[in-house]
Amino acid sequence: MWNEGRARPSVSQRYFAISTHEWHKTHFPGIYILGECLCDRTGRMLKSLLIRLSESAELRHFAEESSFGKRLSDRFAAGTDAGEALNATRRVNATGANVTIDNLGENTATAEAALASAETYHGLLDAIKGHGLRANISLKLTQMGLDLDTNLCQELVGPLVRHAALVDNLVRIDMEGSRFTQRTLDLVQTLHGIPGNAGHVGAVIQASLRRSEADVEQLLNQRIRIRLCKGAYKEIAKVAFPDKSRVDESFFELSRKLLDSGVFHGLATHDDQLIGKIQKHVRKEGIDRKSFEFQMLYGVRPKLQEQLVREGWNLRIYIPFGSAWYPYFMRRLAERPANVVFAARSIFRS
Numbered sequence: 001m002w003n004e005g006r007a008r009p010s011v012s013q014r015y016f017a018i019s020t021h022e023w024h025k026t027h028f029p030g031i032y033i034l035g036e037c038l039c040d041r042t043g044r045m046l047k048s049l050l051i052r053l054s055e056s057a058e059l060r061h062f063a064e065e066s067s068f069g070k071r072l073s074d075r076f077a078a079g080t081d082a083g084e085a086l087n088a089t090r091r092v093n094a095t096g097a098n099v100t101i102d103n104l105g106e107n108t109a110t111a112e113a114a115l116a117s118a119e120t121y122h123g124l125l126d127a128i129k130g131h132g133l134r135a136n137i138s139l140k141l142t143q144m145g146l147d148l149d150t151n152l153c154q155e156l157v158g159p160l161v162r163h164a165a166l167v168d169n170l171v172r173i174d175m176e177g178s179r180f181t182q183r184t185l186d187l188v189q190t191l192h193g194i195p196g197n198a199g200h201v202g203a204v205i206q207a208s209l210r211r212s213e214a215d216v217e218q219l220l221n222q223r224i225r226i227r228l229c230k231g232a233y234k235e236i237a238k239v240a241f242p243d244k245s246r247v248d249e250s251f252f253e254l255s256r257k258l259l260d261s262g263v264f265h266g267l268a269t270h271d272d273q274l275i276g277k278i279q280k281h282v283r284k285e286g287i288d289r290k291s292f293e294f295q296m297l298y299g300v301r302p303k304l305q306e307q308l309v310r311e312g313w314n315l316r317i318y319i320p321f322g323s324a325w326y327p328y329f330m331r332r333l334a335e336r337p338a339n340v341v342f343a344a345r346s347i348f349r350s
């Protein structure tokens, strides 16, 4: 039986080809021991290492071009083209959950690549509308050229938000490492302030950042929709809380603010304890459960996803697709270093 609790590796049969402890002990004793060690300090060091590796251009190039890469990326992504992402969206919608589609890509190196990503997103907005799917889009500003030229980025993202407004949809601007936080929030606020755009562009706040409480206040003043997550990037202690329990506390406190705001927000976490605490708060305060949504990543804790939908909570699944999967994939490994086990198995089998 698959165990989704905290104590044991919570990997799903469908997405992660990991079996029981016993199976690993017998077939891959080295990997088994590695997996066991990952829970403690070694785990934290590995997490740091994986995040650092996620930023390596050389490894990214190697992994994305290699033959086993596609198989690895399948664990967390819905394929390499938009058609596959739309099919996955249809399947997820049929389960009762909504979707946000992410065309994988970040730190785009050329204006042409940024333009191509923007075109892909325009196509997605039309396809979502055309097929009557319950989905919006998520994008990263460095994918739209933020690192190359701020004006280019604004010229690409502005029309996407306009397009989303015309088809009554939403562009969610993902949050990247803290060196981009201010510029990302500035752009979201600028675009949101353009007549006709309000409600069609949303921000992401990372509970791990010390600045987030102030950022939430500012975004709420403009009634901007927020996705709250813990934060997937390696940050220094001056910028982010180093202690996981402090991050969890911050997530809960910020969730309460969002739930009180009267704006529709997304609470993005797979943390069942945190979700339980939020649900308890919602019930206690008589908050309408339809006034917000939980959000989770495609392929992560599918049983918990099913349970939320079954119990009548709004849920949105983040579906990534595309060939630029490496940094996204590595951050998923870092979030749950036991995932390294399945990655290693895939490599050894190829």
Ligand SMILES: Cc1cc2nc3c(=O)[nH]c(=O)nc-3n(C[C@H](O)[C@H](O)[C@H](O)COP(=O)(O)OP(=O)(O)OC[C@H]3O[C@@H](n4cnc5c(N)ncnc54)[C@H](O)[C@@H]3O)c2cc1C
Binding pocket: 005, 006, 010, 173, 174, 175, 176, 204, 206, 229, 230, 231, 232, 233, 268, 269, 270, 271, 272, 295, 296, 297, 300, 301, 317, 318, 331, 332, 333, 335, 336, 339
């Ligand atoms: C919809 C969505 C959008 C996001 N957008 C952003 C963004 O824009 N910017 C950003 O910095 N971060 C983003 N994140 C990632 C987020 O910041 C966290 O890194 C990630 O969600 C892991 O934290 P957690 O809240 O699930 O809690 P954790 O405490 O890390 O995990 C809780 C439990 O969930 C399980 N779990 C968590 N991650 C995984 C995984 N990858 N594989 C298997 N099990 C796992 C583990 O069993 C763990 O016990 C997003 C996350 C989601 C769900």
